[in-house]
Amino acid sequence: MRQMLLNIYFYLLEEYGPQGWWPLVDYNGCNPTKTGTVSGYHPGNYDIPKTRDQIFEIGLGAILTQNTGWPQVEKVLKTLQRKNCLNPERILDMDNETLIENIKPAGYFNQKARKVKIFTEYFINLAQDKIPTREELLALWGVGPETADSMLLYGLKVPTFVVDAYTRRILSNLGIINEKYTYDGIKDLFEKNLPQDLIIYQEYHALIVEHAKRFYYKGADYKKCPLLQRVEL
DNA sequence: AACCAGGACGTGA
DNA sequence: TCACGTCATGGT
CATH class of the missing domain: 1.10.1670.10 (Helix-hairpin-Helix base-excision DNA repair enzymes (C-terminal))
Structure with missing residues (x-):
């Protein structure tokens, strides 16, 4: 094997x-x-992500890509970036209608807006340099096994x-x-x-x-x- | 013009 | 547990 x-x-x-x-x-x-695909990949560079906002972006993308193609997720992320909202603080501040409107291209916008809010609140309240466990992530509504493992593996560099x-x-x-x-x-x-x-x-x-x-x-x-x-x- | 995408959750048996 | 139904847009 x-x-x-x-x-x-x-x-x-x-x-x-x-x-x-x-x-x-x-x-x-x-x-x-x-x-x-369009852009954003960084073949051979394993130092990414470097910043807190980049880690957050990966978590966000992991939720948005649930049963959805990446190009549609990228559209959402770029919209948020253009509005300087690609960070946990601005996402949490955003009213639900706006967030839903922004998420629309990725589909399941009602569910995903709720999932994003829950994850964002968790992320902000997370102590600096604290790496969440798989169980903690799974306890969040909207985070299932693949989403949790993606966050850990690509965002937090945990070999899972x-x-x-x-x-x-x-x-x-x-x-x-x-x-x-x-x-x-x-x-x-x-x-x-x-x-x-x-x-x-x-x-x-x-x-x-x-x-x-x-x-x-x-x-x-x-x-x-x-x-x-x-x-x- | 159907069909499907880098899932997760709620429900009833 | 498990087998379905639901969620939803936009690309091919």
């Missing part, structure tokens, strides 16, 4: 290169070869593995898991068979998303996935 997961990782890394997640709107670099629908789809197609694996079961599979390394975890999840966008979109023929030939069962 360990060797198989490593094989997949290095194949994806060789194929697509470092992904530079999590994207930040105020980062000027970009990777134009990436599918369906992020699982998403694509991860499940790929592992299932490769015959590594069956349908009844839970989120935490899949997470454990990676964490128990990979070195506990921040960069590997960050890249692995991002690479899975990049690969899945090409071979595992809805309606795709999963048999065309090149991993099927690279990985022995």
Whole structure:
């Protein structure tokens, strides 16, 4: 298992290169070869995020991207940035109507506005340099396992593995898991068979998303996935 | 012009 | 627990 997961990782890394997640709107670099993205990625730079506002931006984006494509989230983030509202204080001050209006392009705007407010209040009241636990994040209404793990892995640099629908789809197609694996079961599979390394975890999840966008979109023929030939069962 | 996206929550069995 | 229904815009 360990060797198989490593094989997949290095194949994806060789194929697509470092992904530079999590994207930040105020980062000027970009990777134009990436599918369906506009800007904000910072491949090879693992020092990001540096500021408190950038950490907040990642948490915000993690909520906004729930079941939603990144380009639509980016639109929202850029709007907030243009209004100088891409920080927890201004978001908390914003009246709900305005916040809802700003979030609209990302969909589920009523729910997401509420989620954002709850997260923002939590973030502001968080003691400086205090790193929240996974359980604390999960206790917030609107923060589920993938959102919590994304915040930890990309925003707070905690080596915790992020699982998403694509991860499940790929592992299932490769015959590594069956349908009844839970989120935490899949997470454990990676964490128990990979070195506990921040960069590997960050890249692995991002690479899975990049690969899945090409071979595992809805309606795709999963048999065309090149991993099927690279990985022995 | 349907169909779907880097999920999470509420509900009833 | 679990299997559904709900939330919603905009891109392809």
